Amino acid sequence: MFCAPGVLGMIRFLKHRNPLGPLENTVMEILWMCGDCKVHDVIERLERPLAYTTVMTTLDRLFKKALLERRKDERAFIYSPRLSRKEWEEKRAGDLVAGFLAGPKHSGEVLISCLVEAVGQQDEALLDELEKKIKLKRKELDRRRKP
Numbered sequence: 001m002f003c004a005p006g007v008l009g010m011i012r013f014l015k016h017r018n019p020l021g022p023l024e025n026t027v028m029e030i031l032w033m034c035g036d037c038k039v040h041d042v043i044e045r046l047e048r049p050l051a052y053t054t055v056m057t058t059l060d061r062l063f064k065k066a067l068l069e070r071r072k073d074e075r076a077f078i079y080s081p082r083l084s085r086k087e088w089e090e091k092r093a094g095d096l097v098a099g100f101l102a103g104p105k106h107s108g109e110v111l112i113s114c115l116v117e118a119v120g121q122q123d124e125a126l127l128d129e130l131e132k133k134i135k136l137k138r139k140e141l142d143r144r145r146k147p
Contacts, residue, residue, distance in 0.1 A: 019065075019092075023050075023058050028067065032085045038076045 020028065030045045031037055037045075039056045046055070059079050062068045067088075070077040083091065100111040119127050 020062075023054075024062055027055070027058050027062060028081065028085075028088070031068070031079060031081045036078050036080045038073070038078055040076075042079075 026046065027042055030042050034041065034045065039052060039059060042055050042059065043050065043052065059068065059070075059077070063070050063079065067082055068079045069082050070079045072078075081088075097111065100107045116127070116130070119130055
């Protein structure tokens with residue numbers, strides 16, 4: 001199936017679209033690097049000076065989005081990521097794929113076609129890896145079907 005340029009553009013947009021804002025992304029990167037942090041710890045690691053309340057609000061928003069855990073330590077909260085960076089990336093990719101597969105049948109075909117096209121343009125070794133994963137999945141499914 002041909003993957004139209006408009007569809008490829010949409011795939012690229014969705015691939016790079018992040019449900020987090022730039023500051024939220026930066027804060028998550030700091031927490032993934034450093035682990036447990038208080039607001040002041042995050043402020044010290046930022047590349048630009050920000051108000052305490054700005055960073056505190058950002059951490060609170062990430063907590064409310066269920067991306068952070070927090071516990072009280074005297075008068076401050078200590079924040080830590082609920083998901084590793086790898087788990088977060090897998091979740092984002094999974095959500096993107098699930099969104100396409102939940103649509104009409106054509107959406108799933110477009111997703112597969114565009115994925116193969118994009119991977120083929122970017123990295124031949126990754127295309128080989130995709131082929132290996134498909135073969136392994138087929139073997140796994142065949143084993144499940146056989147009693």
